[in-house]
Amino acid sequence: MIISGAALFVLPGSFETVLAGLHRYPEVTFHARSEAGDEIVVTIEADNTHHLEFLCASIKEGIPEVVDISHVYMNMEDEVEEMLKRRPD
Amino acid sequence: MNLTRREMIKLTAAGFAASALNIPFAGSAVASEEAVDVDKWIKGTCRFCGTGCGVYVGVKNGQVSAIRGNPAAVTNFGFLCVKGFKGYMSMYHPDRLKYPMVRGADGAFSRVTWDQALDLVAGKFKELQQKHGKDSVAFYGSGQCMTEESYTFNKLWKGGFRSNMLDGNPRLCMASAVGGYMSTFGTDEPAGSYADIEEARTLFIVGSNMSECHPILFRRVARQKLKDPKNVKVIVCEPRLTSTARVADVWLPADPGTDLAVFHCIAREIIKNHWEDKFFVNNLCRFMVQGQDKKMQAVDFNAYTQFLEQFTPDAVEKITRCPAQNIVEAARLIGTNGPTMSLWTMGLNQRTRGVWANNLMHNIHLITGNICKQGADSFSITGQPNACGGVRETGSLCHLLPGTRLIVDEKARAAVEKSWGLPAGTIDPKPGFHTMKMFGNMGAEDDQTKPVKAALISTTNPAQSLPNCHKYLKNMKDAFLVVLDIFPTRTTQLADVILPAAFIYEKGGVFGCSERRSQLTSKCVEPPGEAKPDLWIGAQLAKRMGLEKVIPWNGDDIPAMYKMAWDDYRNCVKDTEHTLYGITYDRLLKLEQGLQWPCPTEQSPGTAIRYVRGKDPLMDMPEIVNVPPTALIYFYGDKKHEGKANVFLRPYKGAEEPPDKEYPFFLTTGRVIEQWHTGTMTMRVPEIARSQPNSYLEINPKDAEAYKIKNGDLVKVISRRGFNILPARVVKMSLPGILFVPWFDQDWERMINRVTIDAFDAGSFQPEFKICAVRIERVGDPRDVADMVIISNVDTPFPIKV
DSSP states (O other): OEEEEEEEEEOTTOHHHHHHHHTTOTTEEEEEEOTTSSEEEEEEEESSHHHHHHHHHHHHHHOTTEEEEEEEEEEOHHHHHHHHHHOOO | OOOOHHHHHHHHHHHHHHHHHTOOOTHHHHSOGGGSSOSEEEEEEOSSSTTOOEEEEEEETTEEEEEEEOTTOTTTTTOOOHHHHHHHHHHTOTTOOOSOEEEOTTSOEEEOOHHHHHHHHHHHHHHHHHHHOGGGEEEEEOTTSOHHHHHHHHHIIIIIIOOOOEEETHHHHTHHHHHHHHHHHSSOSOSSOGGGGGGOSEEEEESOOHHHHSHHHHHHHHHHHHHSTTTOEEEEEOSBOOTTGGGOSEEEOOOTTOHHHHHHHHHHHHHHTTOSOHHIIIIIEEEEEEOTTSOEEEEOHHHHHHHHTTOOHHHHHHHHOOOHHHHHHHHHHHHHSSOEEEEEOHHHHSSTTHHHHHHHHHHHHHHHTOSSBTTBEEEEOOSSTTIIIIIITTTOSTTEETTTEETTOHHHHHHHHHHHTOOTTOSOSSOOOOHHHHHHTBOOTTOTTOOBOEEEEESOOHHHHSTTTHHHHHHHHHSEEEEEESSOOTTGGGOSEEEEBOOGGGTOEEEEOTTSEEEEEOOOSOOSTTOBOHHHHHHHHHHHTTOTTTSOOOSSOHHHHHHHHHHHHHHHTTTSTTOOTTOOHHHHHHOSSOEESOOOSTTOOOOSSSSBTTTOGGGGOTTTOOOOTTOSBOOTTOTTSSOOEEEEOOOOOOOSSOOOSSSOEEEEEEOOSSOOTTSTTGGGSHHHHHHSOSOOEEEOHHHHHHTTOOTTOEEEEEOSSOEEEEEEEEOTTBOTTEEEEESOOOSGGGOGGGTSOOOBOTTTOOBOTTOEEEEEEEEESOOOOOOOOOOOOTTOOOSSOO
C-alpha cells in the first residue's frame, strides 16, 4: 500500500468542478485548498506505485481542469518490506 | 480523537503537501511528524538530476520506508518528481553488488575479501606506475559521486600520484558550460539563482527539455507563466516540439547545431532596435574577435554591430529553418519585456561548438544587461546531481584544481600544494587526458600505443555512455579496469575488479547543485552486504599505496571521515573566488536549504547573486579579488582586471556531421522523464521499467510515410559508426528530417551511443552527442521489444566479442 500526499494544481475558477470530479475516485481524499482555489491538497491511496501512476493519469484525463499533480510525500513501507523479502543475502 | 494508523499516515501526508503549498491545514495538529510510523526522518538531497531537490528520508527498522520532499528546501519547496520518489526502490533491488569481486583466469568473477581486492588493486597500480610512469593509471569519476569523494580521488591523483590523469563524466555533459563561463566571465558557474525564475518576465529555454529532464525546475517556470500568462513570456529554442516547447509563447525550431546563427540574429535585432543596455555595453562588455594571427583581440561595439549584420532574420531562417518572425519576436521580448532568464542544458553543451554556443547566450545577456539583477541571468542547468559541486568546484577534471582553478596556473598550483602540505612543484603543470583521449589511449600493458594501462572508474558507465562507444570497448577490456558501482553494468562486464559501492542514503555527503548550493545528506541506513562508500575505498587505496598522509581520512567512522574530507576541501578553496570556507558541516546540518557559495566566513549567509556590491561578499574582500570601491557591478573573474565580461564575435559553424545524400537525417539523443542516464538505477524500478521499457525512434509522419514506416515498425538507424534497430514512434513532435532516440536503453541493439559521433569541442573537449547524420531502413513489422533489459549478473558476457 502506498499513501501519497499530493498537490493538485487546477485551472482558476474550477475548484468546485474538480472537487466534484474527485468524488469518482474513492482512492482520493480531499483535505485542503488554497485561498484562490487553484491548489488542492489530497491524499491518494494505491496498491503500489504503478497503480498510483495509473490513478494520476486517469484523474488528469478524467478532470481536464487538473493541470498537474505533484506528490510531496509517499509512505511505502509495505513495498520496501516486499522488496526485502525478494532480496537474496 | 481515535485515529487508525492508516488515517494518521494520511493526515501526515496531507500535512506535508499543505505545508509545501503554504496552505493552513488543521490536520497537521492531529498528525504530527512523530505520528508517522518511522523511527526517524533524515534530511538529504535527491540522487538524480542537478536540481538539488531537498528530501527527508524516513527510516524504520534500519530501512528506508518513506520519502518526502522538504518544503523548506528552496530548490523544490517540497515537490519531487517520479525519479526522486522511486529512487529508493533501486536501493533494495536484488541485483545490488554486495561483495568485492575479481575476474579469474577463466573469465568468471569470484568473491574476495576487501583486503584481497584492495591489495590487488593497490599492488597493480603501483606496479604499473613504476613500470610505465605515474600517468599510466587513470581515474574516471562522476557527477554522481559526493563532493568529498571526488575531492579525495582528485587529491590522491594530483597530490599523491603527481598525475593529472583524472577526468570525469561531466566532461560529457557540461564541460562546454564551464568553457563558456570561464571564457566569458573568467570564472565558472552562473551569477544568479533559481529564485530568478520567479522574478523573470521572459524565460528563454534553450536546448533543454526541462519538463522531462528537470521537472521540478520546470514546475517553477510553468508556475511563473501561469501566475501572469499575459506578461510572462516563454521562449523555447529546440528542434523538437517537446512538452517544454508546448508551453512556449515563441518557439524557435532551429535545426540541430544551427542555433549560433539564431543567437547572433537575436543580438542583431536587439542592437538594430536600440534595446541594448548602454551602461553594460560601455562599462562591462569587452568585444573580442579572433585575429588573423589566431589570437583574440578586443574590438569596439561598432565592429560587433557590423559583424552581426550578416545574421539577418531572413538569412538565418535559410540556415536554420527557424521562422524569421519568431526570431524577431524573441529578440523583442528579450529586449523589451523586462528581466530575462535563460536556462539551458545538453542541447547547447553537447556540441563541437558548445563553448561558442554558451558564449553567444552570455552575449545576449550582457548586451541587454540581463544579468546581475533579480530575474535576469544566463544560467546553465546541470544534468547530474553533483557535477557542479563535486567535479567542477573540486576541480576533478584533468585540467583543473580545487576552486575551478587551472592547473597550468603556477600560482594556483602553489596555493594548492601549500594547502595540501606538499612540497612546491609536486603538482604536474601539464593537464592530463580529457575523457575521449583517456579512453582512446587506454589499453593493454604490452600495447606500446596505449599509455594508459589501468583505470579506476567510479559511479559511471562509460561502456554505454561514451559516444561511438564500441570504438572504446576493447581499450577498456584490455586495460586493468577497476569499477566501483552499485549494480552490474555494461562497464562492469569489461572489468577486472568490481568494488561494491554504497548508495547516497547509505553513506551521506555533500551535493552541490546547479545554483552553487551545497546541501548535506546524512547517512540514513547501512549499505547491503559488504558494500562500502567510495570515500572509504579511495582512502584505503591511498593507505595501501603509502599515501595516508595525503588522504588521512581512512578510518571506519564514515560520517566523521566525510567531514574530515569536506574540511580539507573548504580549507583548500578558502581564498578563491569559489570559496565555501563558511559552509561547514554544522551549518549544513542545521540549515534546511543549504548554502550558496561564495560563502567566505561562517557568518556569511551565502550568495544568491554574484558580482554585485551588497549582494556578493567577495566585492569587499580584496584578499580574494580586487574590486574598485566605486564599482556596483564588477566581473572580478576578468583576467585583464577591468571587471568586464567578454562578448565574442564567434563565426557561424554548424554541426560536425550535417546530413548529406547518404545519411540524410539529423539524429539527436536525450532523456525521457522516467529514465535516468544509462538506466542502471531507474530500469530497476519496476513501474518505471514498465512505463518506459525500451528506447525508440521518434520520427515525423512525413518522413515515416516516405519510408513506409508505421508506428511500431522496426527501423534500422545507421550512421558512419554503427547502427541500432528500434521501434518507430511516429509523432509530429520531431520536425521532418530530425530523428530522436533516448539513450537509457542497455540492450545492445538499442544502445544509441553505438551510432553517435565522438567528435568533440576543441575548447571543452565535450563530444557532440546531440547531432550526427544517419540514414534509416524499415526492417520489419512491429515486434514486442519491451524486454526491460538490465545486466543482472556480473558474469553475463558482453553481447559481442570485444
